[in-house]
Amino acid sequence: MKKLFLYVIGSLIIQPVYSQHLIKGTIIDSENTVMPMVNVAFLNQADSTLVTGAVSDSCGVYSTSLAGGNYIIRYSYLGYETLFRNIQVNANLTLPVVKMELAQTELEGVEVTAYRKPFKLDREGITADVPNTILAKQTTLDDLLCKIPGIQKRGEDIEVIGRGLPTYYINGREVTDQTELDNLAIDQIQSVRLVTNTGVRYHSEQRAVIEIKTKRLGEGLAFNVSGNLLQGNYLSQNYKMNGSYNYKNWDFFFSYNYDRGKKDSNLDVYQQTQSDTIWNLTDLNRKQIFNESHAYTGGVSYHFSPESEIGLKYEGKYNEGNTFSKDTLSMIPDKGTSTFIRNLSDVSDKSVSNHLNLYYTNDWKNGWRMNAFGDYLHKTDRSRGNIREWESDGVETSMDYYRKADWDLFAAKLSLSYETGKAGTFSFGYDFSHTTGTDYIEYVRALNNGSTSNTEMKNSLYLSYDYTWNKLSLGAGLRYEHIRSDLKENSSNKSQNQTYHNFLPSVSLSYNTESLQQSLTYSVHTERPPFGMMNDNAVYTDRFTYQKGNLYLKQALTHDLNYMLFYKFLFFNLNYTHTHNPLITAFYSMPGNSAVTVSYMDNFDRMHNLTGMVNVQYPVKWWLPSLTLTCLKTFFNYPGPNESVLKAGRPLVMLNFNNSFTLPSGFLLSADFNYGSRGYYQLYEAKSYTSFNLSLKKSFLKDKLQLSLDAYDIFNKNNTRASARLNDIIMHSVGKEETRKVGFTITYRFRTEKKMNNQSAAETEMSRLNMDNQ
Secondary structure, three states, rough: OOHHHHHHHHHHHOOOOOOOOEEEEEEOOOOOOOOOEEEEEEEOOOOOOEEEEEEOOOOOEEEEEEEEEEEEEEEEOOEEOEEEEEEEOOOEEEEOOOEOOEOOOOOOOOOOOOOOOOEOOOOEEEEEEOOOOOOHHOOOHHHHHHOOEEEEEEEOOOEEEOOOOEEEOOOOOOOOOOHHHOOHHHHHHHEEEEEEOOOOOOOOOOOOOEEEEEEOOOEEEEEEEEEEEEEEEOOEEEEEEEEEEEEEOHHHHEEEEEEEEEEEEEEEEEEEEOOOOOOEEEEEEEEEEEEEEEEEEEEEEEEEEOOOOEEEEEEEEEEOOOOOOOEEEEEOOOOOOOOEEEEEEEEEEEEEEEEEEEEEEEEEOOEEEEEEEEEEEEEEEEEEEEEEEEOOOOEEEEEEEEEEEEEEEEEEEEEEEEOOOOOOOEOOOOOEEEEEEEEEEEEEEOOOOOOOOEEEEEEEEEEOOOOOOOOEEEEEEEEEEEEEEEEEEEEOOOOOOOOOOEEEEEEEEEEEOEEEEEEEEEEEEEEEHHHHOOOOOEEEEEOOEEEEEOOOOOOOEEEEEEEEEOOOOOOEEEEEEEEEOOEEEEEEOOOOOEEEEEEEEEEEEEEEEEEEEEEOOEOOOOOEEEEEEEEEEOOEEEEEEHHHHEEEEEEEEEEEEEEEEHHHHHOEEEEEEEEOEEEEEEEEOOOOEEEEEEEEEEOOOOOEEEEEEEEOOOOOOEEEEEEEEEEEHHHHHHHHEOEEEEEEEEEEEEEOOOOOOOHHHHHHHHHHHHOOOO
């Protein structure tokens, strides 16, 4: 083990170090018009192997960095003569303008089929290139994300294995409302980046980030319309429209998303409380959930240059829902009288959010870059509930309640970076956020009525430095956060005020060649309690179950050590985390009435997690398989009965086997199998599950029209089964969401653009060279 450790560290550090030189130039056509999207390949003069590549931007300018030496430059664009130039690099160079001429002959009926690696590794994570790969054929954003190693879907949520729910960024702006993701079309996406080493430029609580970069279309009008029908026990519908109009330096855009659905959700709970009386609870819960939402987006941006942009964006969402629940409960004590209850609850809820975003970005081409963002978000949640209970003797009781929450968020972010060239890159940033909200609940017949006010202000500064010598990169940074949180329970005048001063370092080391990429990183993160949990409210579920807030929650602090390796078609990731005061959903028996169980969130002492993942992806003619094996081991102690100490047991093992088959006549067949073993995470022991999904896709009219037929969880085995033991309570649960479904999606893309060089031709050339757009 010691030798292996030394070898890994040695392979990262003991590498040749060379200085880099900036090479740039401009490309025009025979009419002296600049040419965007031209493929520029830099080849080794000795053996003509590819060293690096670039693509000209909308001004016809390309740039890259090269070590000293002799190179051949190849300029290529479909329909134009390929040009070659020899250069010697020993300093920064601005190359002469290159003029490309139309080819004298056209190729007809020639089709080139090649495999392009969709993933690339750097020291922060994995970048997935979407155009010209299998990812561009996916129907939804969730389908696309699940093709990236380390990302999976459990229930309705996308999660990063071992790191929880991710935070999303689109073009550098943090997504604060799900609306923006709901309205994003797949063909608008240029790349997706999974950041597992979230350094100091991200908020400290963001342990997993998904960065999405979108395309900028050529001049003219473009819009997409899509419709999706999903049939499970009930029919669900989703209709989406995205549009944009680009004229010279102006971009106008809008989107609308309508979603309507109904589903079943079942949960069986078997619980024993071993206190002064042994209580045996059986709760069979059957829910029908209806939801209808409207999401809308609009905005405008102005481009001062290809590298400078200012924009204003509005996002809104209106959501209505209803949950009808039927419970059959039995409480059988070891002494005394048993109780049998039938429970009906009807809860309606409504949510409205409005989000305004202003942003400015600039790259001055002299090494300086700046990004500035400002956000205002207002969200209102309302819900009304009616609960009726009948005991076995026919006695009926009922209860009505009303709950509302109002939240306002102001946020601003400024980031500056300066690339010196030989001396590396310095980055500086400042974040500010101010959140205020009130969470109120009122029972018609008073039962812990509550109103909690919450105010939180956060100021953050960060400084980082990055340095690259040819294939070796170093990074270091420090983030400082000052957080002030004030909570007050208005009816009882209880309050909780907390102030945090967090110093959060981050260091990284990476080594990259064409076939081998690896990185080693260390960072420190915090996790703040959810605002919805930071109150003193008690929510009545049934006679034996309550949900309660916790005014006294503290932040959790996590130390994160991460190693990643990408070698040809093999990806390996090893991650270790040590968390102080982890935030975990827990439960206890109510003092004075041990038959009642109260669920809440609490801070525990500490927790360790070790996660290992291996992914293999290798094409075999018309078959592209991707196999991911993940093992997650939790080291965690928690209280058991009679002051004993319990420990998390066996590790979780997850297997994801994704397959894509390119069939005749342009059909694409996908078959995905997922398996999760029995194992522990935190204090919960999950049981095994499987799922199998099939998808068949076909495009028409030069990819303008796409049809997709999708079948999810065909064998209906994607159940959520778990057990837990805490203090004097033993709990087993079996949950079943409506996961077996069949869906049909139709998407039509319309675009009318000003006549210009065909942008897709350069992308095709890039796919053959297996290079990223730069």
